[in-house]
Amino acid sequence: MPRTPRRRTSRRVAGAAALALAGALALTGCGSGAAGSANSGSAAAVSKEPNNSPYQGTPLARHFDKPDLVLTDTSGQPFDLRQRTAGRTMLLFFGYTSCPDVCPTTMGDIGVALQKLPAEEQKKIDVVFVSTDPQRDTTKVLRTWLDSFDKDFIGLTGDLDKVKAAAKSLGILVEDPVVNKDGSVTSSHGAQVLAFLPSDDKAHVLYLSNTAQQVFAHDLPLLAKGVAA
Secondary structure: OOOOOOOOOOOEEOHHHHHHHHHHOOEEEEEOOOOOOEEOOOHHHOEOOOOOOOOOOEEEEEEEEOOOOEEEEOOOOEEEHHHHOOOOEEEEEEEOOOOOOHHHHHHHHHHHHHHOOOHHHHOOEEEEEEEOOOOOOOHHHHHHHHHOOOOOOEEEEOOHHHHHHHHHHOOOOEOOOEEOOOOOEEEEEEOOEEEEEOOOOEEEEEEOOOOOHHHHHHHHHHHHHOOOO
């Protein structure tokens, strides 16, 4: 998938428009064979307002609650997302391990940016990857894949209906995986990363597909400190 530098934008995602944007704008078809297709929603979902945020990601006017989600982590144990990440900065991304493009690129960019932080600041940030293809993303598969980016990344897998409901609560669309004739798998899912702040455990900043690694590098120190968006 081609990557282009992302300029700092003056857009603020406002109120109900945030839900429309998150749900429609970044639905990406990731295939385990040929590159998937991408569908875009209306650009009118973005409210162009002055943005005085210190973040280069897009600040959200509506602050989404963490999903009420319990899945299985890569050690095979139940993981309550709200309880286990309470009072901590969290980056949340929905995707799957056989995705050839946006998923590994996004996780890789976050991993590189995170490694630039001092160790103490790294410990303040949870990066959570929720599988949209739980039938193939076993705990072992998920752990091996995440380790290639950062051994501290949290991987969750389990009931797809729960995953879809959790994503929907954030305005992110996740569809059932499709097995193609050649045996490859395509899973269409929103390609956004949502950043939750420790002050209220709500999502304050949105990162769309193809966000540059430099943007994460700029914003992660602010997120680690819990700076308001």
